[in-house]
Amino acid sequence: MKMAKTIDWPSLRADFPILDQQVHGKPLIYFDNAATSQKPRAVIDALVHYYEHDNANVHRGIHELSNRATAGYEAARTRAARFINARNADEIIFTRGTTEGINLVASSWGAKNLKSGDVILLTEMEHHSNLVPWQLLAQRTGAKLAYVPVTGDEGLLDLSKLDSLLTKQVKLFAMVHISNSMGTVNPVADLCARARKLGITTLVDAAQSAGHCPVDVQAIGCDFLAFSGHKICGPTGIGVLWGRQELLDAMPPYQGGGEMILSVEYQKTEFKKAPHRFEAGTPDISGPIGLHAAMDYLDAIGRENIWKHDQELATYAYEKLAALKNIRLFGPKTGRAGLVSFLIKDVHAHDVVTLADQAGVALRGGHHCTQPLMHKLGVESTARASFYFYNTKAEVDRFVEVVKEIQKFFGQ
Amino acid sequence: MFEDLNDLYQQVILDHCKKPRNFHEMPQATCSAQGHNPLCGDRLQLFLALDGDTIKDISFVGSGCCISKASASLLTEFAKGKTKADVEKMFGQVHEMVTTGNVQGDVGKLAVFAGVYKFPARVKCAILSWHAVMAALKGDAKPVSTENEQT
Numbered sequence: 001m002k003m004a005k006t007i008d009w010p011s012l013r014a015d016f017p018i019l020d021q022q023v024h025g026k027p028l029i030y031f032d033n034a035a036t037s038q039k040p041r042a043v044i045d046a047l048v049h050y051y052e053h054d055n056a057n058v059h060r061g062i063h064e065l066s067n068r069a070t071a072g073y074e075a076a077r078t079r080a081a082r083f084i085n086a087r088n089a090d091e092i093i094f095t096r097g098t099t100e101g102i103n104l105v106a107s108s109w110g111a112k113n114l115k116s117g118d119v120i121l122l123t124e125m126e127h128h129s130n131l132v133p134w135q136l137l138a139q140r141t142g143a144k145l146a147y148v149p150v151t152g153d154e155g156l157l158d159l160s161k162l163d164s165l166l167t168k169q170v171k172l173f174a175m176v177h178i179s180n181s182m183g184t185v186n187p188v189a190d191l192c193a194r195a196r197k198l199g200i201t202t203l204v205d206a207a208q209s210a211g212h213c214p215v216d217v218q219a220i221g222c223d224f225l226a227f228s229g230h231k232i233c234g235p236t237g238i239g240v241l242w243g244r245q246e247l248l249d250a251m252p253p254y255q256g257g258g259e260m261i262l263s264v265e266y267q268k269t270e271f272k273k274a275p276h277r278f279e280a281g282t283p284d285i286s287g288p289i290g291l292h293a294a295m296d297y298l299d300a301i302g303r304e305n306i307w308k309h310d311q312e313l314a315t316y317a318y319e320k321l322a323a324l325k326n327i328r329l330f331g332p333k334t335g336r337a338g339l340v341s342f343l344i345k346d347v348h349a350h351d352v353v354t355l356a357d358q359a360g361v362a363l364r365g366g367h368h369c370t371q372p373l374m375h376k377l378g379v380e381s382t383a384r385a386s387f388y389f390y391n392t393k394a395e396v397d398r399f400v401e402v403v404k405e406i407q408k409f410f411g412q
Numbered sequence: 413m414f415e416d417l418n419d420l421y422q423q424v425i426l427d428h429c430k431k432p433r434n435f436h437e438m439p440q441a442t443c444s445a446q447g448h449n450p451l452c453g454d455r456l457q458l459f460l461a462l463d464g465d466t467i468k469d470i471s472f473v474g475s476g477c478c479i480s481k482a483s484a485s486l487l488t489e490f491a492k493g494k495t496k497a498d499v500e501k502m503f504g505q506v507h508e509m510v511t512t513g514n515v516q517g518d519v520g521k522l523a524v525f526a527g528v529y530k531f532p533a534r535v536k537c538a539i540l541s542w543h544a545v546m547a548a549l550k551g552d553a554k555p556v557s558t559e560n561e562q563t
């Protein structure tokens with residue numbers, strides 16, 4: 001473990017031009033980071049530089065601009081491998097985001113490896129992106145879905161049920177690293193180790209973790225891991241799927257087209273190896289270049305430092321909200337990631353979010369793409385404040401004051 | 413702190429949200445329809461007792477935000493004793509009002525929703541019960557959704 005260094009957090013905040021504005025006449029407090037993060041100047045500059053100086057199509061180009069674009073695109077792949085400690089860059093596939101990464105595995109690996117009667121094991125706290133692709137695959141193959149239960153408002157996995165759920169029929173165990181609606185941090189390394197002993201392939205949804213804490217695919221011991229660029233200070237429309245080399249090499253293509261072929265005849269095609277086999281057509285080129293800048297930016301701060309900062313803010317917010325009357329809080333009491341999900345008694349989350357917005361506080365209200373979990377908890381929606389390293393305790397203080405004002409507004 | 417929200421959360425709306433009127437099931441209903449707002453998860457069910465073209469009684473149950481509950485409550489108050497044609501006409505007026513802010517003709521108490529158009533994300537909440545009542549009058553069995561509502 002690296003020693004935490006002293007970080008000048010306020011000066012980092014100044015790297016984000018968007019944060020310096022007023023909304024409805026009040027200073028913006030951006031607490032919707034679990035939906036998407038804001039972008040530092042370094043990332044915006046990288047995108048502008050690419051389009052102003054280097055823009056060309058990648059691979060196969062002979063001219064200088066194409067060489068530069070290709071070099072930038074492939075350098076981002078190498079950087080992404082280092083970001084999650086992958087053994088080599090060929091294990092990195094660029095996607096549109098976490099959702100596409102999971103769909104790629106479901107379509108390609110799933111279609112080849114699953115058959116009727118097999119079981120796909122998920123958890124009850126999965127985001128729709130790590131649930132619907134498996135439902136579609138189950139419908140196509142006749143496989144069944146099973147779920148590791150969640151304990152209730154505390155949002156922990158009930159691991160006492162795991163042994164009985166890890167049956168011989170289970171071929172894949174897909175799990176979220178950090179729950180976007182509860183803030184739970186799942187023990188993914190332990191879960192993957194237990195699955196591996198039984199020969200079960202594993203996939204980790206790292207959408208909420210990759211930019212917030214150190215993520216090491218070798219330490220986790222999973223087979224696939226997916227994350228999105230836009231939640232980690234990068235552009236929208238770019239994401240990473242990591243897969244173990246031997247699995248990727250054995251998988252059929254996801255989409256067909258240019259870039260992914262060695263040779264094409266009218267009746268048959270020979271495909272490239274991973275990762276290019278899975279990147280048909282002209283890819284998003286500026287996306288990886290922007291993502292590269294984002295990964296450099298985050299690792300210059302140190303994700304272990306970001307994690308500590310996020311957790312401190314979340315704990316602070318949780319304790320301050322817990323001290324109020326008529327508040328229902330979701331997620332674990334300790335060890336939570338940087339977000340707090342809550343409800344004010346008898347006030348719908350959307351009313352909370354509309355009022356908070358008027359006070360300049362950007363929250364999210366709704367089912368957070370975890371409808372089955374919401375149904376299980378007997379709620380339609382929650383309001384959620386999610387933090388990043390540019391947020392401050394003073395912002396949390398202001399947010400809690402706003403929550404109190406909302407309660408007053410509704411006569412509490 | 414929330415002065416600018418007075419357009420959205422008028423006292424009448426807050427009152428109907430906390431104490432919705434005609435908020436119960438109706439076993440003797442002659443028609444019924446469900447409304448679902450997938451964005452918010454709002455769900456409500458309207459019950460109508462029709463005598464010819466006249467709505468003799470109307471009620472609703474369900475859950476949702478303040479705006480959608482108050483809208484359904486005020487709709488039931490308006491529609492009781494009215495004809496199908498009255499409700500269809502008012503649907504047009506309410507739709508126009510919550511999407512553009514233009515109030516055409518006399519909309520009575522429903523004028524409290526005239527400020528909703530300034531909050532595009534909340535138009536669906538205000539119009540959900542009106543889509544449901546139109547579906548009930550047409551005899552649509554399928555739940556209506558605000559998914560395709562143009563805002």
